[in-house]
Amino acid sequence: xxxxxxxxxxxxxxxxxxxxxxxxxxxxxxxxxxxxxxxxxxxxxxxxxxxxxxxxxxxxxxxxxxxxxxxxxxxxxxxxxxxxxxxxxxxxxxxxxxxxxxxxxxxxxxxxxxxxxxxxxxxxxxxxxxxxxxxxxxxxxxxxxxxxxxxxxxxxxxxxxxxxxxxxxxxxxxxxxxxxxxxxxxxxxxxxxxxxxxxxxxxxxxxxxxxxxxxxxxxxxxxxxxxxxxxxxxxxxxxxxxxxxxxxxxxxxxxxxxxxxxxxxxxxxxxxxxxxxxxxxxxxxxxxxxxxxxxxxxxxxxxxxxxxxxxxxxxxxxxxxxxxxxxxxxxxxxxxxxxxxxxxxxxxxxxxxxxxxxxxxxxxxxxxxxxxxxxxxxxxxxxxxxxxxxxxxxxxxxxxxxxxxxxxxxxxxxxxxxxxxxxxxxxxxxxxxxxxxxxxxxxxxxxxxxxxxxxxxxxxxxxxxxx
Ligand SMILES: Cc1ncc(COP(=O)(O)O)c(C=O)c1O
Numbered sequence: 428x429x430x431x432x433x434x435x436x437x438x439x440x441x442x443x444x445x446x447x448x449x450x451x452x453x454x455x456x457x458x459x460x461x462x463x464x465x466x467x468x469x470x471x472x473x474x475x476x477x478x479x480x481x482x483x484x485x486x487x488x489x490x491x492x493x494x495x496x497x498x499x500x501x502x503x504x505x506x507x508x509x510x511x512x513x514x515x516x517x518x519x520x521x522x523x524x525x526x527x528x529x530x531x532x533x534x535x536x537x538x539x540x541x542x543x544x545x546x547x548x549x550x551x552x553x554x555x556x557x558x559x560x561x562x563x564x565x566x567x568x569x570x571x572x573x574x575x576x577x578x579x580x581x582x583x584x585x586x587x588x589x590x591x592x593x594x595x596x597x598x599x600x601x602x603x604x605x606x607x608x609x610x611x612x613x614x615x616x617x618x619x620x621x622x623x624x625x626x627x628x629x630x631x632x633x634x635x636x637x638x639x640x641x642x643x644x645x646x647x648x649x650x651x652x653x654x655x656x657x658x659x660x661x662x663x664x665x666x667x668x669x670x671x672x673x674x675x676x677x678x679x680x681x682x683x684x685x686x687x688x689x690x691x692x693x694x695x696x697x698x699x700x701x702x703x704x705x706x707x708x709x710x711x712x713x714x715x716x717x718x719x720x721x722x723x724x725x726x727x728x729x730x731x732x733x734x735x736x737x738x739x740x741x742x743x744x745x746x747x748x749x750x751x752x753x754x755x756x757x758x759x760x761x762x763x764x765x766x767x768x769x770x771x772x773x774x775x776x777x778x779x780x781x782x783x784x785x786x787x788x789x790x791x792x793x794x795x796x797x798x799x800x801x802x803x804x805x806x807x808x809x810x811x812x813x814x815x816x817x818x819x820x821x822x823x824x825x826x827x828x829x830x831x832x833x834x835x836x837x838x839x840x841x842x843x844x845x846x847x848x849x850x851x852x853x854x855x856x857x858x859x860x861x862x863x864x865x866x867x868x869x870x871x872x873x874x875x876x877x878x879x880x881x882x883x884x885x886x887x888x889x890x891x892x893x894x
Contacts, residue, residue: 627678674853675818
């Protein structure tokens with residue numbers, strides 16, 4: 428940390444977690460050490476865990492989680508943005524229990540009332556004149572993106588696909604090939620016919636330019652990328668309206684309009700990956716793409732769609748969807764009665780309980796308070812995002828923007844010790860990711876900010892050698 432930064436004051440007395448009337452059941456399962464040992468011995472080492480001492484979580488209720496000792500945490504990361512309306516939401520639990528006791532599975536070769544109804548509800552939630560009315564249900568976001576790219580290639584007859592650097596589209600081979608971030612990508616994952624364009628990451632503009640005088644060069648560069656590095660005709664462009672894993676990278680407002688126009692001029696379809704931004708999370712719109720005034724041809728989603736259920740979807744127009752009927756194509760669990768029941772219950776709660784409106788109100792308050800925090804916490808380089816999809820990028824020096832990676836890891840650890848779970852990520856691994864279940868209250872948001880305030884102060888003072 429360079430010396431010309433202010434020294435934050437010694438932490439004040441800390442705010443307590445807001446009260447809840449939920450009483451967790453006593454945990455009588457195996458001890459944490461045994462759970463950890465089993466995991467280390469029998470599960471793939473490819474599964475990462477957060478925290479120096481990985482956390483054992485045994486119960487959840489709405490925005491809160493409990494570990495095996497009964498310690499409560501505010502969930503500021505929602506199972507990586509999956510829990511949209513609250514952990515074990517009582518209405519969802521009741522409806523899923525009812526369904527699982529009636530019929531768990533048959534596959535889509537038979538009829539079941541819930542799948543068609545869920546398809547209808549999906550279509551209803553798309554912009555009125557978008558033509559996006561046909562769903563393909565999957566078990567994950569990766570699978571939804573595979574289907575979207577496959578459909579676009581079949582529909583256009585082109586093979587080249589444009590995705591964004593710093594984006595994340597999943598862990599299957601095809602989805603990983605769309606992902607350009609080095610640490611996520613296995614060397615053998617094929618990226619043939621995929622070209623990576625520049626995202627609208629203004630805080631670290633690769634051209635060294637500043638918005639708006641940059642004339643949104645990152646978006647306009649898609650044109651020469653297609654002209655010189657593809658066959659000249661593309662199948663699709665895929666992008667997250669706000670990059671999630673990439674560190675809540677929020678582009679300039681006209682970024683997607685420019686990119687979509689260029690891609691369409693070259694015969695391509697546009698895919699919006701709404702796995703993190705959908706279902707009201709950005710507060711100002713139900714879908715992230717609506718914030719940018721664009722209309723995608725295919726929309727992919729997962730995570731928040733089912734409040735934690737293994738459920739995803741690719742929603743498109745009847746014309747594009749028809750391509751998938753050219754071959755025998757089958758998905759054993761996609762759209763099964765239990766997952767779809769969970770999706771329907773989630774959607775009912777989002778609509779009925781004003782979840783998007785809460786994401787807007789609490790998210791606006793939270794972002795405002797984080798921006799105030801940035802004024803007195805020198806580690807904060809930028810606060811960005813919308814609604815309850817927020818990122819705080821930490822730097823060692825605001826001028827050089829040197830990433831504060833160790834501090835980011837320390838902040839996560841110290842926040843956990845104080846009852847707050849948040850995520851981290853970003854191009855350089857130095858962005859705090861704050862994406863709680865969308866049922867959180869202003870009191871929770873205040874607890875989150877004040878805990879971060881204390882923790883950032885401790886980390887800064889530690890870095891400065893001040894006790
Ligand atoms: C934007 C985005 N797309 C796709 C995926 C992949 O989803 P899944 O892990 O359900 O396959 C993720 C997962 O984090 C994601 O964040």
